[in-house]
Amino acid sequence: MRKSARIAALAAAGLLAVTSLTACANDAATTASSDSGSKGDGKGEKVKIMVGGLDKVIYLPAMLTQRLGYFDAEGLDVELLSEPAGVQAETALVSGQVQGAVGFYDHTLDLQTKGKIVESVVQFSHAPGEVEIVSKKRVKDITSPKDFKGKKLGITGLGSSTDFLTKYLAVKNGVKVSDFSPVAVGAGPTFISALQQGSIDAGMTTDPTVANVIAKDLGQVLVDMRTPQGSQDALGGPYPSSSLYMQTDWVNSHKETVQKLANAFVKTLQWMSTHTANEIADKMPADYSQGNKTLYASAINSTLPMFTKDGVMPKDGPETVEKVLKAFNPNIKNATIDLSKTYTTEFVEKAAG
Template sequence: MERKPMSSITLTRRTLLAVSTAAALFGLAATPAAAQKAEKPSLTLGVGGKPLLYYLPLTIAEQKGFFKEEGLDVTINDFGGGAKSLQALIGGSIDAVTGAYEHTIRMQAKGQDIVSVIELGRYPGIVLVVQKDKAAKLKTIADLKGAKIGVTAPGSSTNFFVDFLLAKNGLKPSDVSYIGVGGGASAVAQMKRGEIDAMANLDPVITKLESDGDVTVLADTRTEEGNQKIFGGTNPAAVLYLKRDFVEANPVTTQKLTNAFYKALKWLEKASPDDVANVVPPEYLLGERALYVAAVKASKPTYSQTGVIPESGMKNALNMLVEFDPELKSATIDLPKTFDGRFVKKAAETIK
């Protein structure tokens, strides 16, 4: 038998030692995320109004099986609004939230370290409408003084949006009355019955009311033009956010969650409105498939194309909150801490 020179054997052993050492040192980088087991494969995710198109990437990730592809068993708790899902995260009853980016800023000001890991919406997609019978009197934002305004839930992103518009027009949040109406059939019914004067909500609720001729639009953030006019550019909407200590303790789980949402964004990028209608639960269509398809078409530009929150978007979100929130006016906010881009960067490198 031919024997290898001692130098070859030594080199081979050294190479193996170097490789094994690198694997031990670099952990996540040494092994593909898909091959790693999540630290917490069963987890609970909160959302405030899952049927809303604002949260469509979540429904796509669920319905297309992207969570399961990543080895995750995700239980979704649908709360009455974004503020309630945030409370559940802070209270420890859920592990992650699909919710508004603004909450990461507000929580930092309150000493709570909440971090987003992927942007799902680059535009809020929120629309402020007035009831058709009151449109003659409520022609501008300034006319809303004393009005009853429906929002998905007090303290939610729809509430913040109205607060911002009021402040830009010389009014305070206390100048109106807020009523939580949710994000589905109940919101539509309350507007149709005239129980509220105006409402900030999202699709498919808005497209349903517009189609039926029940409302007049005062402000619309579903388009690039609308966001430019209102915010001066993009304004991050829905994101996946978690407590930072959860992210640090569960990096593989966080990566797999991010991967699932990134797959959903890539699927949405190519999908037609009809494709979306075929995937979502039938009850999301509100009994009118054609209307739902129209709503998806209207909201499709709102979804993030990269999953990355741009610095300009972070600044626009902070500027919006500072406009009406005295606590934030005096707070020092470190915006880079609100978004950890490592996970979506890795998702983009591995998912095509």
């Protein structure tokens, strides 16, 4: 009980520190059973998964799998928790608070340099799903990442994937990481507020924040990485991002459970590939649309191209991620990364079969 209380307290603290949208998202996670009948009856095998922002479209498969009842069908009682940034989901995983994390694959490489062996077991995407947005007040000053020098650039959190990608775009375009100021502003209303107040000149975020910024005419898209082509243009190849990743030791000692999780998530990815954005939006918690379901469905539609249909790691994806991280991260630049230890296709291949 003490451990459960501590986990709940940590999750609640993270939510209070961010936005009302994220708070609503976590509420939806805990009430999904009464809304859709998709949550287990408590008799299934318990698994806790921390998500780097349940309301973010890039991590949509986590909640959608629960809403579709696929966890329950596999005999799993999955508790979805939410943190505002992927790096906080990573922290929850390596500290043993949760058994899995839904966040960016690039954390597995970063953690390996720190002696933590973590692997992606289901790869949700082959593009980042991220967008660099420039404040309408600064569109004349920032016309490409070459103009990042001296600017305040919004990210979800220090050490997050938005931090990684922002640094890469800067370095790739001749700007040193010391030449601009990263500002942790989260996502959703806090990101939007930072744009409005001038706390940031530009920033990297995802849908539905992107859709809301555009709808409010607060910013313009500078770099769009929501599609495989966008990833190719900005990063030079496929960039596997959102995924279910877990500590390898836990995976090896709980293969039956991991297989059930892979089965559920692959079914969701397949379902997504055959349904429209409106149909997907209909399955999600009502709070996620913030009263504008049309805009929310549009946000989903813009991000759908990033998702895989089978959960398999895209060819050459790990190499692209390593190249990106080595461009600015001294820990990884000077380290030998064993990419084969950062992901496995064992479970998704069985799920597809």
